[in-house]
Amino acid sequence: MQYSERILKTPSSFIRNILKVTDAVDVISFAGGLPNPISFPVDALQASVDHAIRENGSKLFQYSSTQGYALLREYIAAKYKRLHGLDINADDVFITTGSQQALELIGKVLINKGDGIVIEEPGYLGAIQAFTLSEPTFYGVTLENDGLNLEELENALQQPNVKFIYTVPNFQNPTGLTYSKEKRQQIYDIVSKYDVALIEDDPYGELRFQGEPLPYIGAGKLENSILLGSFSKTVTPGMRLGFIITKNKQLMRHIETAKQATDLHTNIFSQYVIYDYLANNDYTEHVKKIIALYKNQSDAMLDAIQEFFPAHVEYTRPDGGMFIWATMNNGASSLDVFHKAMEQKVAFVPGDPFYTSKTDVNTMRLNYTNATPEVIREGIKRLGSIL
C-alpha cells in the first residue's frame, strides 16, 4: 500500500519511542514530561465519579456536545476572567482531547500545504509533530532567555502565507524559559501589525514557584488570539482534557467542524468528573502542593547540576513548570551523550527533535517532576560523569 505524504513526513515521537528503553526499572529517567503521580488527587476524583453519577446519571455515558460540557466551559471562562481579566464566556471555550488535539485541530483548520508557521527554536516537539500533519513550512525563531528574538520574528512574519505563531510563554517546553513582561509587550506590538493568529500554549502557567505572574502576550487583546490550557499538569493527564479559548467566532465554528469529523466530542464522563472535582475541592490549595513539590525537585536538580556538571555546560533556571535545558559547549553531540548516558542508566531527551531546522545539536532537556530529590541527585551525578 502507498501511504500519504503527510504521514511519511511526520516524525514518530522521539520521546514516546525512547520511553520504551528509558522506562526500564533500573534507569533514572529525566526524559519524560510526566507529572509526579503523587500529585494526582485520586481520592477526590474517585469521590467525584460517584457524586457526578449520582447527580447526572446516564448523561455521563451518552453521546454529548462537540464543544464540551457547558458547566466545565463556564468554570474555565470564569476562572480566566477572574485570574487574567479576559472578557470571555463559556461560548469562547472549547474542550479538546488534551492540548495535543487542540494543536492538531488548529493546524487542520488554518494550514494548507506549504503555509507558514512561526515556531520557537527550540520548540515543543508535540506541536511540531501535530502541525507537520498539515505539511506546513516552519519558520523557526530563536528563543532567547527573555522570549523570541524580535528581528527574526519580524523576518518570519514577512514570509508568504504565515498563518500563526506558536508560543509557550510560561516555563517553555523544552527550555523552561519564561518570556519577560517587556518582551511580551514588544511581541504584541509586532504581531498586531499582521493578519496572523497568535497561539499561547499554557499548560504549565499555574505551576509557578517563583516570580510574579505575567500577563498573556495576546489573549484578551489580539483579535486572533488563541489561548490553550490543560488539566493534564495539575489534575490528571490520563483523562486527556484540554481546552481552546478564542473570541474569534468563525475560527471557533471551523474548530467545531474539525472536532466533529475527528472524534465527535471529548470523553463526557471525564468532563463531568473533572468539573465535579473543580467545583467541590480547593483547586488552588491542591496546585500549591504541586508547586512546593516541583520547586523542591527543581532545586535538587539545579544543586546537583552545579555540583556535578562540568563548567562548559550552561543551563536554564526555571521559575516554574517541569524542565531544565542544558547546553554543552565542548563540541559534544547530545545524541552521542544520550547513548553513553543510557549505559550509565540515566536518560534525558537530546535536543534534536525540538528543532525544525537543525540536527546533531548540543542541547538536552531534563525533566525533574517525576523523581525524588535523592534520585535526581544520583541521576545528575551519573550524567555529569560523562559530560
Add this chain to the structure above:
Amino acid sequence: MQYSERILKTPSSFIRNILKVTDAVDVISFAGGLPNPISFPVDALQASVDHAIRENGSKLFQYSSTQGYALLREYIAAKYKRLHGLDINADDVFITTGSQQALELIGKVLINKGDGIVIEEPGYLGAIQAFTLSEPTFYGVTLENDGLNLEELENALQQPNVKFIYTVPNFQNPTGLTYSKEKRQQIYDIVSKYDVALIEDDPYGELRFQGEPLPYIGAGKLENSILLGSFSKTVTPGMRLGFIITKNKQLMRHIETAKQATDLHTNIFSQYVIYDYLANNDYTEHVKKIIALYKNQSDAMLDAIQEFFPAHVEYTRPDGGMFIWATMNNGASSLDVFHKAMEQKVAFVPGDPFYTSKTDVNTMRLNYTNATPEVIREGIKRLGSIL
C-alpha cells in the same frame, strides 16, 4: 484570517446541527443515533471505577501508551479470535478515541489530496465527514439490499489511486441493511485482485436480533483488511472508546504516529474502567438485554410504519442495529418533509448528508433505539400524516 481548503470543504455534521432543534423536549426524535440510556451498565461501571483504581492506583491518571491499554487489547484480540476465528493478538489491536477517530486516522495515513475512496451510497455520514478532511475523491457504489453493486465496485476500483473501500457490512448506517453471505464472498473475490485496503466498520454487529451471524468480508483473510469496532453501542459512547484491528504492521506503525500527533493516546482512565467492566461482568448477557430491547423497538417502528405510512413509501427491515431507511416514491424531497415534520414535532435525518454525489433525495433515516414503543408509534403516526 484565511482558513484551510480542507476545512472549508468539510461539511458540518447535519445530524449534530439538527440535534439542536430536534432535542427540544416536545419533539419525538428519530434523528439521532443514540443508544437507549437504559442500556448503559451504570452501576457496574461505577463499581469498575472503584475496583480499577484500587487495583491500579495512579496508572489510571498518568500519561499512557499510544497504542492503548495492553489488557484491553488482549481482551479484544481474544474475543475476535474466539467469535470470528481471526488469527490476531494484542499487537494487532489499536485503541482509538471512538470509531470516529479510527476513520480520521485511516484517512490521514492513506489519503493524499485527490486519492480515491470507494464508499457505500448511501454511506455513513460520519465517515464522509472524517475522510473529507483528507480531500479525497469519493467513488460512490450503490448499496443494494444484499450489499454493494458489484459492477459499480469493479468500475470504482479501476479509478486512479483508489486507496480503500469503506463498508459497514452489518445493519449499515444509514440503511439498516446487511450484506448477504454470497455478496461478501463476491466482494472478497473482487477486492483481493486490487492493492487497496478494505475497511469493515462494525459498531453494530453484536446487536443482531434475527438471522445468523455472517463472516466478515475480508477480516482474517485480506492482507490489507482493517476491521473497526467500538464499545459505544453496547457499553457507553460517552467514554469514546473504539478500536482498529489490522495485521498490516506497516499500517499499524503509521497509525501509531498519526495518533501520537493527534491526541497522544486515548483516555486511559476509561480504558482501565471498560476493561475492568468486561473482565468482571457477563457482557454477553448484557448485550442480550440490549438486543431484546431494540428488537422490541424495531418491531414497534415497523408495525407503525405498516399501519401509518402510505403505500408509496418503501422501507428496510433490519436484522439488527439501530436504523430503518425509508424511500418516498411520490416525488417528495426529504428535506421538505423534514421541515413539515418538525411542525408536527417529529424528527428524522433526511437522506442528503449520506450521499457523496446526490442532493435533494427522497430518502430518510429513522432511528428506533432511543424511544419507547408507545412514543415510536405516536411519532410514526405523525410522520405518516404528512407523507
